[in-house]
Amino acid sequence: MSVQTEPISVPPDPTAVPPDPIGMQPDHDGLRGTLSRNASLARHTSWRAGGAAEILYVPADRDDLAAFVRAWPQEEPLTVIGLGSNVLVRDGGVRGAVVVMHDPGAALAIADGLVYAEAGLAAPKLARFAATRGCTGAAFLAGIPGTVGGALAMNAGCYGGETWNHVMRVEVLGRDGRFDVRGREDFSIAYRTVRERDGAPLRAIFTAAWFRFGFGDARQARDEIKALLARRIAAQPLGLPNAGSVFRNPPGDHAARLIEACGLKGCTIGSARVSEKHANFIVNPGRRARAADIEALIAHVRETVRTQTGVDLEPEVRIIGEPA
Numbered sequence: 001m002s003v004q005t006e007p008i009s010v011p012p013d014p015t016a017v018p019p020d021p022i023g024m025q026p027d028h029d030g031l032r033g034t035l036s037r038n039a040s041l042a043r044h045t046s047w048r049a050g051g052a053a054e055i056l057y058v059p060a061d062r063d064d065l066a067a068f069v070r071a072w073p074q075e076e077p078l079t080v081i082g083l084g085s086n087v088l089v090r091d092g093g094v095r096g097a098v099v100v101m102h103d104p105g106a107a108l109a110i111a112d113g114l115v116y117a118e119a120g121l122a123a124p125k126l127a128r129f130a131a132t133r134g135c136t137g138a139a140f141l142a143g144i145p146g147t148v149g150g151a152l153a154m155n156a157g158c159y160g161g162e163t164w165n166h167v168m169r170v171e172v173l174g175r176d177g178r179f180d181v182r183g184r185e186d187f188s189i190a191y192r193t194v195r196e197r198d199g200a201p202l203r204a205i206f207t208a209a210w211f212r213f214g215f216g217d218a219r220q221a222r223d224e225i226k227a228l229l230a231r232r233i234a235a236q237p238l239g240l241p242n243a244g245s246v247f248r249n250p251p252g253d254h255a256a257r258l259i260e261a262c263g264l265k266g267c268t269i270g271s272a273r274v275s276e277k278h279a280n281f282i283v284n285p286g287r288r289a290r291a292a293d294i295e296a297l298i299a300h301v302r303e304t305v306r307t308q309t310g311v312d313l314e315p316e317v318r319i320i321g322e323p324a
Helices: 062-071 123-132 139-143 148-154 218-235 255-261 291-309
Strands: 034-040 052-058 078-081 087-089 094-100 108-111 114-118 167-173 179-183 187-190 193-196 205-211 272-274 318-320
Touching: 062 094, 062 167, 062 205, 087 291, 108 123, 114 123, 123 139, 123 148, 123 218, 139 218, 148 193, 148 205, 255 291, 272 291
Parallel strands: 052 094, 078 094, 087 318
Antiparallel strands: 034 052, 108 114, 114 205, 167 179, 167 205, 187 193
């Protein structure tokens, strides 16, 4: 998900028997991915700020991910991220294991009118794949700077499109390391929010999804993506580290309009700054900002808008980890 995605903290399975401590060596029990200890998460998040993960694991593929999940002690925290484009990691880092799901070689296919995509795939790649095959309605995914998994975990959307409007079914990986296929009806889905059907936080990791899009002219679909990306380049500070939209749009309004109306464009705390180009973006020029600077600026913007307008902006970005 970036933001699963973006991020998901997976609770233990209370019915499972915890495995013996294993030391988490990369070759243990056939694990084929890359394991690091005390690994900086700044390089795995688009804000380029924040602390380290006690254990960082990049799985080789979906089966390797399942093997890692089965091997990781049930009582230890497990967090999943994708491209880290919707997450702020506090300077004290993240306890337990952090799994990075981004996989440039993730599978893509189309059959029986559905597009299949694994969760580690970058969302813009799904948009381009769909367009080249004449699918319509997928162009908005080109504007989501995260993975398919992250888009599923937060019902990501932009330019009038939302991820779960097109989801037919998903594959998930439980904390017991077993895969399952679930339907849309198994989840509670709302604006930028996906939870279990009973309203509880997600209890599994999204590993793939089947999407239904319309069908039309492939050239027109590709042109739609080009136009969308041109709008994005013109409106967003893509040349500076950022995490996309910081706040959700309140009903009937836009967070950026409210922030700008409060005179907050260019406001800084430490090296973190509200973008002059798009008020709902906080940027990290020169990658010098601490996560604490960014978090403090988020709080300052929220309090200022609440005081001046009466609107309480709800953060869209996920904040995880421990303070320094």
